[in-house]
Amino acid sequence: MSVKPISRYSVPDVLDLPEDMKELILGVQEKAGFIPNVFLALAHRPDELRAFFNYHDAIMLREGSNLTKAEKEMIIVATSSDNHCLYCVVAHGALLRIYAKEPLIADQIATNYHKADITERQKAMLDFALKISNEAHTVGEADFEILRSHGFDDEDIWDIGAITAFFGLSNRMANLTAMRPNDEFYAMGREPR
Incomplete structure (x- = not known):
């Protein structure tokens, strides 16, 4: 297992954190x-971690979301790859x-989701996520119509945008802190079930 630092900032002892954060971790x-390093790195500021x-x-x-857990993770992996976030690509991968x-x-998604073994619907979802990530100011009704033609409703589109925006923050904090992925993540899910 890695002995390299998990963050360029100090990482508090879990037992010294506020009770709710200690219980969460x-x-x-x-x-x-194991404790994913994101919890430890962001615990540098417990209120922000919370x-x-x-x-x-x-x-x-969120209750009622029509996106599957896998589709949500596809958004995270594609946008995190585009944002060059090693931590999120590895952990969410x-x-x-x-x-x-x-x-x-x-x-496949981290490298080139257009060539990945996913549906056209999922590719449209990731196209929109990357547009939100890189040029949200250009999003218009035509983008919504494309997604609607693939069966997404307006709440699904909000979900895609919210996940993209949140993980944009996460990617940037992970890069700022030089957050290191846990070694455990690399092997997880590699064997077919």
Whole structure:
């Protein structure tokens, strides 16, 4: 396992964090078997960590979303690759492989989603996500019509935009802090189920 620093900023001891953040992180550790470095790196500022995960959960766990867990992770992997975010490509690539039950999908999407083994609907979703990521000021009704023609409704389009925007923040913070992916993420979901 890696002994390199996980962030260029100091990382607090989990036991010294506010109780709610300590419970959150220890709960994740119990479920996953390790603490994802994003929790530790962003714990440098506990109030921001709390806000980060509250918003994360609001968009990623939203009741009534028509996007699958795998599709949400596709958005994260594609936009994180475009933003050159090693942490998010590796960590969310692992989640994508697990949710899609497909060991190749994350590498395909991170490299060139247009050549990936995904549907035309999902490619349209990722085209829109990348447009939001890189040129949101140009989004117009024609973009919505393309997505609607693939079966997305306006709430789905909001979800795509919100996930893209949130992970734009995440990508930038991961790059700012030199956040290192956990070694555990690299192998997760590589074996087909």
